[in-house]
Amino acid sequence: MHTEHDWITTPVTADLLRGALDTEPTEHGLLPHRLPAWARAQNTDPQLAMAESQPSGIRLAFRTRATVIELDALRTKRDYVGAPPRPDGLYDLLVDGRPTGQASVTGGNTITVDMTAGTAELRSGPIGTVRFADLPDGLKDIEIWLPHNETTELVALRTDAPVEPAPVTGRKVWLHHGSSISHGSDAASPTATWPALAASLAGVELINLGLAGSALLDPFTARTLRDTPADLISLKIGINLVNTDLMRLRAFTPAVHGFLDTIREGHPDTPLLVVSPIMCPIHEDTPGPSVPDFSDIAAGRLRFVALGDPAERASGKLTLNVIRDELARIVRQRATDDPNLHHLDGRDLYGDTDTDELPLPDDLHPDAATHRRIGERFAALAFTDGGVFGGKDALTVHRA
Template sequence: MTSGPVSVPLADELVLGALELERTERGVLPHRLPAWARGQCFDGQGEGAQLAQAEVQPAGVRLALRTSATSIELDVLRTRKVIRGVPPRPDGVYDLLVDGELTEQATAPGGDVIQVDMTTGQSHVERGNVGTLAFTGLPAGVKDVELWLPHNEQAELVDLRTDAPVEPVPRAGRRVWLHHGSSISQGSNAASASATWAALAAASGGVDLINLGYSGAMMLDPFAARVVRDTPADLISLEIGINLVNADAMRTRAFTPAVHGFLDTVRDGHPATPLVVVSPLYCPIHEDTPGPGTFDVEALREGWIRFAATGDPSDVKAGRLTLTVVRDALRRIVEQRAAHDPNLFYVDGLDLYGPDDHDELPLSDALHPDGEAHHRIGQRFAKHLATA
């Protein structure tokens, strides 16, 4: 006689892809930046708040269980952001994989909502209830189960229940790939958590992913470099550039030494680990036009999201960054360093998603690839994983 689901402690070894698990009064909150690093970025209006909201969205974070359970339930408190006047983003999707195969998907009911008014810069939280995800009818027998948390909304884990004992999935012998990048790396506009390009590349390459892609917040921050330095990994990749351009955060004079400094810090902890520098993917609005980027007001009036660049191309001569400028600089930096660092590699983002890809699979919001494009990018980057 099969017993009903019983509570399973949310032990650290059951959660993969997070750098820290915060024990809250309601449950367990996965973080993709440790507390000391979060404390070094201003957590108020602007980029500090952007990073704080992005790192707590658990892109690449998953529960990994070895079990004979046929029923798994998860109580979760979701938190999503709604910007006044901007169409809401799709609900986060939880992906259940059994022995590496996507078996079931679900969204969480209830949850908290952060309401943001861009005209005043003010925000407030509307409290909601804990929701339950139930996955039943799983195959009998011992199997490896992964439950991928959504890449685009916060997920506070409240209670895990199964109808059979669980144990951690052995990780011995599996390589770890740590990737740091922007919203495209986090998974913006991907169909679901296990269908971001980074997750797809990791699955294809048979590696364990740590996704440090932060929407709008890959700014070559020194604390991020130290996090990468201190995190065990067998392969590291850095997608650099798009956020610096669309935030108009840096000029050419500062960019080159900032990249060198970031790489120097990473090498302090990973002197011989294969390290891949990825330049920006194709994005027409910023190829030759600096930031800052902003919402396309006309598109918002019509009820959909689209981004636009507001800089002046003539300012490139004064040192403002575009994607073309960034690619040239990154190629030059890697070539210079590779002379004494044989494990440093350069991947041109245009080889992952270029003008021809845009003609076939255009960026629907002018900034982020859609689900089909994520698949294409993931397949292409998987080849670089295999090479490294």
């Protein structure tokens, strides 16, 4: 049993993190961000502020001989009035790349959201600790993947042996942007989101800019992608534009062109894959917005319904099929001058037959099994030899 005199406390600093684009000192410690400060300053949407502060894809990465690790963290989780409490976020431990443990912190802040009234109430709570013990002796590389669905302030890292930042892996860096499905929605854990699974299968370093409810072609997101070093880039575009009913086809087409133009300013030749939406029956031919259906909320079942009228497509309202057709057309047009631009139909990741076998539980978001299927299919379609991102052979060093 370790005493307090055995512990080495290492300050949690940006050089111990991968997948974060910014860090913010707080009253308690360090808050990782997935958008830089200048981009956050241009945002007024609380949904995006929440999403980018949730560390999907962000992990502590260090080398040590420690056999015991403790991490103090202050979480902020969200509960919803009338619904059962949401499960605690998980920390996934990898030792030399192998899954070795999972744990959660207790305490923390809770934001209680009343979706009917449109209100949110914050209740403060204490800092918690996640502990991993009985680790193998010897020098090893440690990754602690932070909860993908809880804002997490990192307070203190304690070990029973010294810590140093993990060495650069030499693997390709894959930069991905998408919606809550890419963020992680109902994935089982942070390493089980579909982008994390695909990255693991492909042997690449992930930077995940999946932003729940917020893949809306924002110019500051495009500039963030432009300015982030990466070897491979993918963009999953569509579902949020439909379920927020944000724009019409007239605005969508030039917005996509502008988004791609901005990314190409910083990545003129980087392989860039545009992915259209996966199958979502409520929005295939019915425009948004989509809203929650609370009729079964007491039983723990929340569903979403589409409020648009299919006839509104004639006036330019967006549906998933409209977006798929237009994205395919845009990529074909641009690819004549941009041979590194590619398109993937999202229904190749999750399509008609999948909805029968693995229906979306809330009619909008995939469950854990579906995340695994999407991740495996994306890895097979994009990262294997012959895919748009190729195999594992070419190594270009960027720090994720």
